[in-house]
Structure formats: structure tokens, C-alpha cells
Amino acid sequence: MLLEKLSAHLEEVKEYEREPVPASRWRGFKSFLGMYAGEHTAGTEFVIGPLFVAHGAGAMDLILGLLLGNFLAVLSWAFICAPIAVRERVTLYFLLEKICGKHLTNAYNLVNALMFCFLAGSMIAVSATAIGIPFNIPLAKLTDWLPSGLPWIIIVVLVGTVTTFVATLGYDKVEKFASIAAPWMILVFLASAIAVLPELGVKNLGDFFQVAQDKIWTGKPLAGQSKFTFWHILFFAWFCNMAMHIGMADLSILRYAKKWTAGFASAGGMYVGHYVAWLASGILYALFLQQSNENLEFAPGPVAYSAVGITGALCVIIAGWTTANPTIYRAGLALQAIMPKAKTWKITLIVGSITTLAACFPALVMQLLDFVALYGLVLMPMGAIIFIDYWLFPRIGLQSNLAAVKNLTYNVAALITWLGSLLACYLIAKTTGLEIFFLGLPGWFLAALIYIISSYAYQKKWSK
Amino acid sequence: MKILLKLVSIVGLILTLLPSIGVFYEVISQEENKYFMLIGTLLWFGPKIIFKAK
Numbered sequence: 001m002l003l004e005k006l007s008a009h010l011e012e013v014k015e016y017e018r019e020p021v022p023a024s025r026w027r028g029f030k031s032f033l034g035m036y037a038g039e040h041t042a043g044t045e046f047v048i049g050p051l052f053v054a055h056g057a058g059a060m061d062l063i064l065g066l067l068l069g070n071f072l073a074v075l076s077w078a079f080i081c082a083p084i085a086v087r088e089r090v091t092l093y094f095l096l097e098k099i100c101g102k103h104l105t106n107a108y109n110l111v112n113a114l115m116f117c118f119l120a121g122s123m124i125a126v127s128a129t130a131i132g133i134p135f136n137i138p139l140a141k142l143t144d145w146l147p148s149g150l151p152w153i154i155i156v157v158l159v160g161t162v163t164t165f166v167a168t169l170g171y172d173k174v175e176k177f178a179s180i181a182a183p184w185m186i187l188v189f190l191a192s193a194i195a196v197l198p199e200l201g202v203k204n205l206g207d208f209f210q211v212a213q214d215k216i217w218t219g220k221p222l223a224g225q226s227k228f229t230f231w232h233i234l235f236f237a238w239f240c241n242m243a244m245h246i247g248m249a250d251l252s253i254l255r256y257a258k259k260w261t262a263g264f265a266s267a268g269g270m271y272v273g274h275y276v277a278w279l280a281s282g283i284l285y286a287l288f289l290q291q292s293n294e295n296l297e298f299a300p301g302p303v304a305y306s307a308v309g310i311t312g313a314l315c316v317i318i319a320g321w322t323t324a325n326p327t328i329y330r331a332g333l334a335l336q337a338i339m340p341k342a343k344t345w346k347i348t349l350i351v352g353s354i355t356t357l358a359a360c361f362p363a364l365v366m367q368l369l370d371f372v373a374l375y376g377l378v379l380m381p382m383g384a385i386i387f388i389d390y391w392l393f394p395r396i397g398l399q400s401n402l403a404a405v406k407n408l409t410y411n412v413a414a415l416i417t418w419l420g421s422l423l424a425c426y427l428i429a430k431t432t433g434l435e436i437f438f439l440g441l442p443g444w445f446l447a448a449l450i451y452i453i454s455s456y457a458y459q460k461k462w463s464k
Numbered sequence: 465m466k467i468l469l470k471l472v473s474i475v476g477l478i479l480t481l482l483p484s485i486g487v488f489y490e491v492i493s494q495e496e497n498k499y500f501m502l503i504g505t506l507l508w509f510g511p512k513i514i515f516k517a518k
Binding site: 180181183184187188190191192194195197198199202308309310311314 | 476477480481483484485487488490494497498499501502504505508509512513
């Protein structure tokens with residue numbers, strides 16, 4: 001009964017999935033500023049900041065790398081994603097369908113859904129580290145890939161079950177709660193870091209940089225971790241949301257903007273979540289390392305709890321949950337686009353089960369930096385396809401929106417571009433040893449080039 | 465009533481952040497900060513949830 005009532009309510013929500021957003025629904029810059037700040041201050045921040053410490057980022061490298069990398073990310077939203085969003089005012093999926101065809105869009109949805117499952121899984125694991133505090137369960141180490149034991153699996157399954165159940169009931173309630181929690185979470189991050197500074201030896205603000213170099217971002221990686229340079233940090237900050245800006249997933253969000261300049265509102269998320277929150281969580285982890293004598297155990301829950309008590313643990317639970325929940329829901333929606341006749345709640349249940357299973361494996365959290373980079377890289381070629389199709393094709397005499405114009409179920413040129421650019425990235429990594437964080441930039445240009453060449457060849461048959 | 469609830473929420477946010485600055489300047493202890501932050505959390509979420517429920 002409750003499910004039916006909620007499903008009926010969700011049916012009533014009009015999201016303009018197959019039509020442009022009307023002017024009456026356009027929103028101003030401020031609403032995007034708050035939305036981006038909230039969305040990018042999430043459970044992942046409790047993991048990414050500490051992982052920079054673990055990877056031996058230097059203090060100056062981190063401060064400057066994040067400053068510049070986030071700036072490039074903001075520019076990518078503003079100059080690559082937002083201009084197309086406010087001109088077309090349709091979702092990414094609808095635009096992809098017009099360019100690539102239904103079948104290829106379905107393949108994109110499937111990959112996207114899987115990536116969402118793993119991302120949500122890592123957030124369930126983050127929440128579980130806080131819920132496990134009273135039970136004093138053994139926690140995973142930075143180098144662990146497999147579950148630390150049965151108690152860990154039980155807690156993860158419990159958290160996953162509750163999160164999945166809530167996700168089956170819909171998205172709007174969780175979204176409302178997340179919007180309430182967002183300003184509080186930002187302040188908890190900030191307050192936790194400020195409160196522990198004296199324990200690290202910062203007695204006045206003038207001491208901060210020296211202590212940062214000596215005790216927080218020392219430039220020395222922990223055992224078993226690779227070394228991060230300025231360039232790693234810059235490219236990670238730029239490309240960790242590559243699927244959203246260069247990959248164009250945020251077309252679906254920015255289509256509601258009054259002007260393309262709303263893309264600059266992403267600065268709210270980048271400089272609050274991906275700057276302040278990453279630095280703050282790094283500071284907390286550095287103190288944990290100092291107090292535990294460089295123990296490789298990696299658990300955001302206990303780290304936040306030891307810094308600011310119950311509030312810290314609550315922040316980890318809420319941050320993880322408010323990220324995992326909509327992510328499971330979005331994964332469900334992506335799958336439902338492939339199986340439109342299946343019930344939303346049934347799909348969400350399947351997605352939640354996959355997510356919970358994935359969450360049992362600590363590798364997902366410990367390798368989060370690599371996973372986030374892979375997530376962006378895999379979906380990025382579709383963004384390059386949209387960009388070239390929209391801006392370049394009309395100027396060089398090629399047909400834009402080919403699938404819609406020619407009634408194709410899949411655009412061969414787009415398929416070759418997607419697979420070809422990923423294969424090229426793989427070969428670059430194999431032959432040059434270039435790490436995944438750096439592949440996005442050459443990958444985008446390769447995807448653009450492949451799409452132009454393959455479209456020339458593919459569209460010839462219609463021009464004869 | 466609405467204004468009062470909003471005021472309580474704002475006090476909640478202030479109590480979440482401000483005591484940590486007190487810890488930094490050694491005006492209050494870490495333990496006291498933990499209590500203040502918890503009270504701040506309750507004051508922030510309590511009125512917001514009541515307000516949303518209505």
C-alpha cells in the first residue's frame with residue numbers, strides 16, 4: 001500500500017525527460033551554487049582526503065594542485081557542459097539517444113548503472129565503519145582487498161539492506177534530508193579539522209604551513225602506496241567528476257539553468273567539498289596516523305569519532321548514506337531505461353543487492369581514487385561525442401543527431417569512438433606506464449578525432 | 465513559531481562550528497567541544513525535521 005502510494009507520487013513528478021525544460025522551470029545561479037556545494041560534500045570526501053595523505057602528497061603540491069585542478073573542473077562545467085545544456089535543455093540520455101541511438105544509449109546506461117553500484121557500495125562501507133564503532137570490529141587496512149571478517153560483513157549487509165529499502169521508496173525524501181544535512185556536514189568537516197590542529201602542534205595560524213609539511217602532507221607515502229605528485233593531484237581534482245562535466249552527465253542538471261554561466265556555480269562544490277573537505281579529512285587522518293603510530297587500518301568512522309565524538313560518527317553515517325541512497329536510486333533508473341516494463345522498486349532491490357555485495361570488499365574504498373578516475377574515463381568518450389556532434393559537425397558538413405535523423409538504433413561511428421578511445425587509453429597506459437589519472441586528457445582528444453574520422457566514413461553511405 | 469525554529473537551527477550551526485575555534489585557542493577542551501557539537505547537531509536537525517514534517 002505504502003509502496004503503491006509512493007510510486008503513484010513519483011509517477012506524478014514531471015522531469016521533462018523527453019522534452020526541453022520550459023522557461024517557467026528555469027532556475028538562477030544561487031540554486032545551483034547550493035546544490036553543487038551539497039552534492040560534492042559527501043561520504044567520498046571522508047575517503048579521498050585521507051588517501052592523499054596515504055599517497056604521500058606534499059603540502060604545497062596539495063594546496064596548489066587542488067586549487068588549479070578544481071579551477072579547471074569549474075571551467076569544464078562552465079565552458080563544455082553548460083552551454084550545450086542551456087541551448088538544448090534536454091537530459092543527457094535523450095541527447096545521447098538522438099546522436100548514438102537507443103541501443104548504444106542502453107549500453108551507456110548499463111555501464112553507468114554498474115559504476116553507480118560500486119560508488120554506492122563504497123559509501124555503504126564508509127557508513128559501516130561508523131556503525132561498527134560500538135562493536136569494536138576489526139577494520140580493513142589500506143592494503144586489504146577482502147572482508148576483514150564475519151562481523152564486518154554482517155554490518156555492511158545491515159547498512160546495505162536499510163539503504164536499499166529506503167531507496168526503493170523513492171528519492172525525494174532522501175534528497176530533502178540531504179539538503180538539510182549539507183550545511184551541517186560542511187561545518188562538521190571544518191570544525192573537526194580546526195579542533196584537532198592543536199594536537200598536531202598548530203598553536204597559532206602562523207604554525208599551520210610548517211606543521212602541514214612536517215606532520216600532515218609530508219610527501220612520504222605510507223607502506224604499499226604509490227607516490228602522488230602535484231600533477232596527480234591536479235589531474236585527479238580536475239577529472240574526478242569527468243563523467244559529470246566533460247562527460248556531459250550534468251546536462252540533465254544544468255538544463256534547468258537560466259544562463260550557461262550557472263556552470264560556474266560548480267565552484268561551490270569544488271572549493272567547499274573538494275577543497276575544504278578534502279583538506280579537513282586529510283588533517284583528521286594525519287592525527288589518526290600520529291596517534292596510532294602509522295597503523296594502516298583505514299576507517300573514516302573511528303577517525304571522525306576520535307576527533308569530534310558522536311557528531312563525527314554521525315557525519316560519516318549521514319554523508320555515506322545520503323550519497324549511497326540517491327546513487328542506488330540513480331543506478332536503478334539507469335537500468336530501468338533498459339527494462340522500462342520492470343517495476344522501479346524491483347530494479348532498485350537488485351541494484352541494492354549488487355551494491356551491498358560490492359560494499360563487503362574493502363578494495364572498493366581503498367582503491368577509491370583509481371575507481372573514481374576509471375568511472376570518469378569510461379564515460380568520458382560520450383561527452384566528447386556530444387561536444388563534437390553539437391559544435392563541429394554543422395560546420396564541417398556532417399550530420400548531427402544522426403540516430404534521430406536516420407532512425408538508427410545505434411550509430412556505428414559513436415560505437416567505434418567509445419570502444420576505440422578506451423582501447424587507445426588502455427594501450428597508452430600499457431606502453432608508456434601513464435597512470436589512470438592522466439588518461440582523460442589525451443583520451444578526450446582521441447575520442448574527438450576518432451568520432452570525426454569514423455563519422456566521415458560512416459556518413460558517406462547517405463551522401464552518395 | 466517559524467522564526468523561533470529558524471533561530472534554534474542557526475544556533476545549532478553556530479554551536480557546531482564555534483566551539484572548535486575555542487579548542488584551537490585553548491578556551492575550551494576537546495571533550496567540551498564534543499558535547500557542544502552534539503548539542504549543535506540536535507538543534508540543527510530537530511527543528512528542521514519538525515518543520516519539514518509539518
